Amino acid sequence: MSQLFAPLTLRGTEISNRAWMAPMCQYSAAAEGPDVGAPNDWHLAHYGARAAGGPGAIIVEATGVLPEGRITGWDLGIWDDAQVPAHRRLTAAMEAQGVVPGIQLAHAGRKASTAKPWDGGSGLFEGPAAWQVVAPSAIPFTEGYPQPAALDEAGIARVVEGFADAARRALEAGYRLIELHAAHGYLLHQFLSPLSNHRTDGYGGSLENRTRLAVEVAEAVRAVLPDDVPLVTRVSATDWAEGEGWTAEDTVHLAKQLAGVGVDALHVSTGGNLPTAQIPVGPGYQVPFARKVREEAGIPTIAVGMITEPLQAEQLLADGAADVVALARPLLADPMWVRRAATVLRSDSPLPDQYARAASFL
Helix, strand or coil: CCCCCCCEEECCEEECCCEEECCCCCCCCECCCCCECCCCHHHHHHHHHHHHCCCCEEEEEEEECCHHHCCECCCEECCCHHHHHHHHHHHHHHHCCCCEEEEEEECCHHHCCECCHHHCCCECCCCCCCCCCEECCCCCCCCCCCCCEECCHHHHHHHHHHHHHHHHHHHHHCCCEEEEEECCCCHHHHHHCCCCCCCCCCCCCCHHHHCHHHHHHHHHHHHHCCCCCCEEEEEECCCCCCCCCCCHHHHHHHHHHHHHCCCCEEEEECCCCCCCCCCCCCCCCCHHHHHHHHHHHCCCEEEECCCCCHHHHHHHHHCCCCCEEEECHHHHHCCCHHHHHHHHCCCCCCCCHHHHHHHHHC
């Protein structure tokens, strides 16, 4: 049997294959009004099409656990009960195709209150999509980004509570896998890295202190989840900062801590916290980090980043580098990537009845 199409069980949840859709922001929700932050018809069509393409799980894009936790004003949110019914439309569409619906819970920290990427992506300082951003320390991400306010203890407690409350709403909305976003320079990553965390209290300084918030959030979210709902954390395994910053060894340490409070897998990415980082991008360039975490921390990993071909995905699983492959841009370009991969790997992934007449084109 193909490794890519072997089922995987995390806790009590069986996922039909190991080709998953990674979170990719659509920046397409309403920024104001009664439907602010709620999924709309764009999201339903987008996720519905990818579900028909056969991934084992879809992890819905970074979804703000608090209003100020959105990257842009047009991000999805799940900080309000009123947003739950619209999310339920997405989970129903995914489950109808046999896909496990997941969601990435996120807080952007100092990288919040920005324009959409296709509008330049720089900081916004007025209007409904602008707000006071927060961070571990009062250090802007880069020139043109808002000046953050350093979180006090009450603010940190609000973040932890926000993640836990968002997880409760996600369950109500029908999500069956929860991912915590601690990567790409967003708030939890900002606390992890000494490049962005200059605190001198219990959340800064030592490695133990800098990992404290990520562990507290994972522990609080795990406490509200049923035993059969998997909990994943996405991490950046390195800041790509020679001799400083967050490192792969730090990531292994964090992985062991997270496993100890009930995290079931690490989704291993890199970078995002240092705007000047020189990243050696190439096919599978992040896979060695997934392997390191899997081997040294003893926790399942999800590999992501420039994994574009079925045989490439199959080989990295067969080699034991990871337990799951997450696909991002390949699924934007080709919603049927997973069905095509099944043809290449001679595995069974039957098309929906409505698309069966197209089988010979895969």
